[in-house]
Amino acid sequence: MNATAKRAGLTREKVLGAALELVDRDGIEKLSMRRLGAELGVEAMTLYHYVPHKAALLDGLVEQVVSAVRPDFDGSADEWPARLREFAVAFRDELLRHPGVIPLVATRPARSATALLAVEDAAAALGEAGIGPVQALRIVNAVSTLVIGHCLAEAATTPGHPEQPGDDLDLTAFPTLAAAVAGGLGSPADHQARFDLALDALLTGLQA
Amino acid sequence: MNATAKRAGLTREKVLGAALELVDRDGIEKLSMRRLGAELGVEAMTLYHYVPHKAALLDGLVEQVVSAVRPDFDGSADEWPARLREFAVAFRDELLRHPGVIPLVATRPARSATALLAVEDAAAALGEAGIGPVQALRIVNAVSTLVIGHCLAEAATTPGHPEQPGDDLDLTAFPTLAAAVAGGLGSPADHQARFDLALDALLTGLQA
């Protein structure tokens, strides 16, 4: 009978979803309990019924993003470099879809079940190629770390700065650097190229 | 004549130095303008005469840390992989010496003159080996990114969490993972091994 229901009918999932939406739209620094509450038509303290503290909320953001990339490690055992490559590319795509979350992914280790499952799958696939469990996880870790590091540099949120004055640096003292910038360094295409270079090199070097 | 001088005689360098000390001792989340002021025997607002805003203070921390690693790229032109390796190891050592600053280094690009100079030197050295400026900078970037990524994972501060409950995860559903943990994964020695594995693989793969 009430047009405006007194109960908002929240769930942990709705809260996390709204948080991710807010971060994607306005950036992490705008994510506060009060603002998120307002987004959901609710007071700040209400959120504490679905999340124990803000840190858990941030963990939830990480969980959402890393869970969205579901790698597939089926196929013949000797194709693991190609599979790892696919995983890396998918992971990067997902991270770049949520730039505000990247620093969180980089900072807090994902311990959720789905994240562990993905790691387990990858390691098991490497195991079938005759690689021991410790080495397999090191390899998976190296690839993940590379992806995160590159996305971090690419999305460079640099929170707190009022403005980002483009490229007003004086490069006259750095000829090689200047030449590289003139050659297209820093462009979006260059980010892709940097990532591909590093990923290919890592995978190539890993086969030994 | 005054035992306690009314003027503290601060400088930007002293402020930055005290900030780094505070972060090394207590972690970033404890770095506030008021606390840093107290550390220097001064009110919070006084600091704003040496630093325009807190973001600049954080930039200063990054600058201090990255400036401390001064790579040497002299030597014959074909030794660049070994030089890059030395740089990577020195960079990592310096970062691990200041764990609280690692997330800052990962987030805000170092645009200081000394940082640019180091990059310039490295790129120039690669240039003597017949590598073009764009490719040279991509290589330097790949190595730096790898170092930052690995240090980020290794120092994993995970700010905000009350406690870090060790390894109480239930790994029974993840046999490969469990086997790897039993095999020593996660130990300090393993971090070193992970870094070495990734760095060697990257450098090997980069020679092509």
Added chain:
DNA sequence: CTTGACTTTCTTACACCGTAAGGACAGAGT
């Protein structure tokens, strides 16, 4: 010495943050 300009420091204040404590109210089970 006095004066006045300058730099450095402090005081006060504001808006915002995370969250502890407890009260108001709805719907379900007895």
Added chain:
DNA sequence: ACTCTGTCCTTACGGTGTAAGAAAGTCAAG
């Protein structure tokens, strides 16, 4: 009808970064 449980709000506390301006120290010129 009555309590119970879960949802939501109100109030409050101590913390944050920082804007505005008053006060006090320093130093050179008159």
